[in-house]
Amino acid sequence: MHYEELLRKAEDRGADFADLREFKVKTLRISVTEETSQVTTNGIDHGYSFRIVYKNNMGYSSSTKLDEYLLDSAFSNIKEEGKIKIVLLPKKHDEVIIEPKVLTSKSISEKVKELEKIRNDLKSFSSVKSISIRYYEDYIEKLYYSTEDRVIHIKYPVSGVSITVTSVDKDGNLVSASISKSTYKDYVLETFDPNEITKEAIERLENQIRGVLPKAGVFTVVLAPEVVGVFTHEALGHLAEADLAITGILLGLKGKKIASEEVNVVDSPIVDSTEGIGYTPYDDEGVEGKEVKIIDKGVVNDVLTDRFYSAYLGKNPTGNGRAEDFRSKVLVRMRNTYMLPGSHKLEELFEGIKEGYFMKSVYGGQTGSDGSFQFGIQEGYYIRNGEISEPIKSTGISGYTIETLGQITMVSKNLEISSGFCGKSGQLIPVGSGGPYIRVEKMKVGGT
Amino acid sequence: MSGIDIYNILDRAKNLGYSAEIYYIKLKEKDIEEDVQISRKSSYEEGYGLRIVKDCKLGFSYSNTLSYDLLDNAIEVYKSVEEKDCNYQIPSPEGGVNFLKEIHLLEFNEITEKIEEFYSQIKAYKNELSSSDVNITYYNVSGFEVQIGVANTEGIDINELKSGISLSLMANSKIKEGIVTPDIYEYDYTTNPSEINLDTFVNKIKENVNRLKKRYTDSIDRGIDIIFTQKALNELFMPLFSRAVSVENVFRNKSPFSKNKRISNEKLTVIDNPRYKYSLSSRSFDAEGLPTQETKILEKGEFTNFLSNTYWANKAKVKNTHSAIRTYLTLPTISTTTVELKMKDMEDPFYDKVLVVDEVQGVNTANFDTGDFSVNVSLGWLYHRKEEFGIYNMVLSGNIIDILNGITVMGNDVKRYGNIAAGMIRVKGLKIV
Numbered sequence: 001m002h003y004e005e006l007l008r009k010a011e012d013r014g015a016d017f018a019d020l021r022e023f024k025v026k027t028l029r030i031s032v033t034e035e036t037s038q039v040t041t042n043g044i045d046h047g048y049s050f051r052i053v054y055k056n057n058m059g060y061s062s063s064t065k066l067d068e069y070l071l072d073s074a075f076s077n078i079k080e081e082g083k084i085k086i087v088l089l090p091k092k093h094d095e096v097i098i099e100p101k102v103l104t105s106k107s108i109s110e111k112v113k114e115l116e117k118i119r120n121d122l123k124s125f126s127s128v129k130s131i132s133i134r135y136y137e138d139y140i141e142k143l144y145y146s147t148e149d150r151v152i153h154i155k156y157p158v159s160g161v162s163i164t165v166t167s168v169d170k171d172g173n174l175v176s177a178s179i180s181k182s183t184y185k186d187y188v189l190e191t192f193d194p195n196e197i198t199k200e201a202i203e204r205l206e207n208q209i210r211g212v213l214p215k216a217g218v219f220t221v222v223l224a225p226e227v228v229g230v231f232t233h234e235a236l237g238h239l240a241e242a243d244l245a246i247t248g249i250l251l252g253l254k255g256k257k258i259a260s261e262e263v264n265v266v267d268s269p270i271v272d273s274t275e276g277i278g279y280t281p282y283d284d285e286g287v288e289g290k291e292v293k294i295i296d297k298g299v300v301n302d303v304l305t306d307r308f309y310s311a312y313l314g315k316n317p318t319g320n321g322r323a324e325d326f327r328s329k330v331l332v333r334m335r336n337t338y339m340l341p342g343s344h345k346l347e348e349l350f351e352g353i354k355e356g357y358f359m360k361s362v363y364g365g366q367t368g369s370d371g372s373f374q375f376g377i378q379e380g381y382y383i384r385n386g387e388i389s390e391p392i393k394s395t396g397i398s399g400y401t402i403e404t405l406g407q408i409t410m411v412s413k414n415l416e417i418s419s420g421f422c423g424k425s426g427q428l429i430p431v432g433s434g435g436p437y438i439r440v441e442k443m444k445v446g447g448t
Numbered sequence: 449m450s451g452i453d454i455y456n457i458l459d460r461a462k463n464l465g466y467s468a469e470i471y472y473i474k475l476k477e478k479d480i481e482e483d484v485q486i487s488r489k490s491s492y493e494e495g496y497g498l499r500i501v502k503d504c505k506l507g508f509s510y511s512n513t514l515s516y517d518l519l520d521n522a523i524e525v526y527k528s529v530e531e532k533d534c535n536y537q538i539p540s541p542e543g544g545v546n547f548l549k550e551i552h553l554l555e556f557n558e559i560t561e562k563i564e565e566f567y568s569q570i571k572a573y574k575n576e577l578s579s580s581d582v583n584i585t586y587y588n589v590s591g592f593e594v595q596i597g598v599a600n601t602e603g604i605d606i607n608e609l610k611s612g613i614s615l616s617l618m619a620n621s622k623i624k625e626g627i628v629t630p631d632i633y634e635y636d637y638t639t640n641p642s643e644i645n646l647d648t649f650v651n652k653i654k655e656n657v658n659r660l661k662k663r664y665t666d667s668i669d670r671g672i673d674i675i676f677t678q679k680a681l682n683e684l685f686m687p688l689f690s691r692a693v694s695v696e697n698v699f700r701n702k703s704p705f706s707k708n709k710r711i712s713n714e715k716l717t718v719i720d721n722p723r724y725k726y727s728l729s730s731r732s733f734d735a736e737g738l739p740t741q742e743t744k745i746l747e748k749g750e751f752t753n754f755l756s757n758t759y760w761a762n763k764a765k766v767k768n769t770h771s772a773i774r775t776y777l778t779l780p781t782i783s784t785t786t787v788e789l790k791m792k793d794m795e796d797p798f799y800d801k802v803l804v805v806d807e808v809q810g811v812n813t814a815n816f817d818t819g820d821f822s823v824n825v826s827l828g829w830l831y832h833r834k835e836e837f838g839i840y841n842m843v844l845s846g847n848i849i850d851i852l853n854g855i856t857v858m859g860n861d862v863k864r865y866g867n868i869a870a871g872m873i874r875v876k877g878l879k880i881v
Contacts (some may be wrong), residue, residue, distance in 0.1 A: 043510035053560030060489035077488035376813030396822030
């Protein structure tokens with residue numbers, strides 16, 4: 001069966017709208033440890049997701065085969081009283097293709113050898129007890145077809161490497177440190193210098209070895225771009241996803257000033273950074289990506305939508321409908337979410353802090369629809385009398401987003417974007433996040 | 449290429465001198481979910497993962513369709529790694545498999561009917577709850593039937609059908625304009641849908657809303673005893689424990705546990721039970737086709753066994769506990785199934801002042817190598833003199849060893865929640881902020 005036949009048959013059976021997503025992802029995963037080198041995944045994940053709107057009802061189906069099952073199943077899922085509307089778009093045919101040069105020219109064998117070299121470099125550090133290097137690459141091809149006669153073809157690579165090293169501290173306790181880098185431009189070990197990645201992993205590990213357990217409580221903290229990125233993503237970005245905004249707190253605050261004018265947060269389909277792996281020129285509903293100003297000069301401004309939530313909220317779609325794979329339904333998701341740079345010099349952020357913390361790198365984070373957030377810190381330091389002091393370990397920061405945004409008093413001029421993966425409803429998708437350095441006057445820090 | 453079956457591929461691999469194995473699934477799923485829109489989805493998926501071993505080297509590939517490309521791609525991988533490791537092995541049969549009947553109680557059409565029944569019940573509850581100011585913000589009812597099989601060149605050729613249902617509800621309640629309670633999340637997954645009682649779900653949600661609305665504002669002693677509900681154990685303890693008891697992580701010093709490390713709590717026994725009745729993680733054979741069995745992990749303060757698959761059992765020179773887990777897209781790894789916590793004496797953990805933790809947020813921020821965690825208590829309450837007060841914005845810190853050492857009491861309300869079967873446990877020695 002051809003996609004045109006499937007869409008035509010859907011219309012013949014009375015569908016008001018139908019669309020088909022074809023996902024074809026060539027995947028490779030390599031794991032290199034101090035013990036083994038393994039290719040843990042190698043293949044093509046290929047399947048179809050089909051959706052119909054029939055008398056304001058929606059039915060979904062997905063399959064590894066393009067056949068009548070998709071059609072019959074989608075129609076069998078039409079049951080309810082019709083309430084559903086989605087935004088319809090004009091006809092469009094487009095193709096956006098990024099062709100990597102290095103990623104596709106290197107053999108699996110060459111990639112394994114490069115990862116083994118990193119492993120061997122790390123082994124030369126006596127403090128390192130175990131090494132886990134994970135390499136991944138997805139050469140993603142997405143084809144979108146709809147009864148609106150939209151045919152969108154996207155093809156781009158995402159590749160990344162993460163390194164985790166462990167050691168033992170002076171008390172005999174296990175400590176570990178990680179670093180990850182990803183890119184959508186080409187081959188990650190060409191885009192980033194493996195020696196620099198290795199060096200940073202070792203620095204983080206050594207900080208963990210000599211790190212002290214921090215004093216818990218409420219402190220003035222300076223957050224580095226990676227932490228600001230996780231904060232804007234986890235604590236604010238999720239609240240701005242229309243499905244969560246409606247039942248959560250953000251939509252009710254639209255138009256209200258919650259932070260200083262220096263606080264500006266956007267979600268962007270494409271960002272000029274190699275790590276902007278939330279790259280989404282068109283989303284998985286064939287919608288052109290548009291930049292969304294979530295916070296504009298400290299004021300809650302806008303939310304992220306897919307076709308359904310755009311219709312529900314009566315606004316234009318922003319291109320935030322994304323799905324992990326053909327198995328997954330489209331959800332409202334972020335792309336590259338970051339805080340815009342401000343006006344302060346970095347050193348100004350530390351001035352006058354008698355005792356506080358500088359949080360540089362995170363393990364990850366989570367947020368609730370009530371605006372609460374929590375994330376773990378893997379690299380942080382005490383600030384004493386305005387200076388960065390001894391490293392800390394085993395801590396987390398938490399709070400309420402709106403309160404915390406209101407506590408931001410300075411935003412630096414720098415901007416750095418980091419890559420990561422975001423989980424929602426069991427789906428994991430690549431995202432970019434980042435920002436400048438910021439100073440938060442009061443933030444809860446976990447510890448001893 | 450049409451007409452190819454798994455045996456053709458295995459035969460060709462064997463003729464080329466490889467020991468080979470195909471892990472395959474054929475999965476039918478159906479789900480209904482609603483936030484502000486109701487959506488219904490049906491899906492079908494099949495997939496095949498091929499492992500080949502020869503001369504102490506491994507190859508792997510997967511595909512959604514069967515063709516000889518699967519073998520060619522695995523051979524390409526086989527040739528790409530030069531390092532030899534003679535622990536790679538496609539296993540031979542190890543004893544007979546005793547098939548579990550209770551993992552396939554319903555056919556797919558019966559599962560679909562059950563999903564519709566639950567859906568109708570939830571809709572009715574949703575209306576009822578909205579009148580009492582409780583907002584079900586999201587629910588999902590889904591079910592599946594899957595055929596899982598393993599066939600290899602060493603004599604294993606086995607498959608089984610499994611079916612089950614999972615149900616989750618998320619709710620909150622508005623306290624005042626711009627302020628809602630934290631999300632309250634209830635869920636269950638089982639091979640036996642008659643185990644799911646929606647009344648219990650809804651009552652728990654109502655109770656939790658009432659607790660959260662009565663907010664505790666005084667300071668709380670940082671070292672207060674903690675009671676973990678089964679749900680909190682499933683969310684916090686299980687991911688940390690599952691990772692820490694893998695032979696791979698213990699062998700590589702990437703676990704807070706080791707064979708020589710003792711736990712000071714000698715009353716606690718911990719078992720991994722892949723044959724626990726009605727648990728969705730139960731199975732007759734593991735992902736390498738080997739028969740499943742109970743494994744005692746911790747007893748009288750000693751780690752008696754860690755969990756392994758064929759490769760790691762060979763590498764670490766320990767008994768294979770047949771704990772391989774995988775999808776067709778990946779090589780086998782190691783995981784717990786249903787973990788049972790057992791204490792010698794069981795009693796009511798609710799006495800004096802105690803902080804009850806029911807949901808936590810941020811477990812993905814824990815350090816899985818060290819077992820350290822610092823998580824947000826997203827749903828918890830203070831219990832004091834039979835009164836309950838909701839607590840907000842509290843961080844709980846510790847290490848998985850602190851939890852095991854600190855268990856003082858386990859309640860006799862033993863039940864399975866997700867992948868853990870235990871009573872509520874009372875723990876000393878964790879820290880809150």
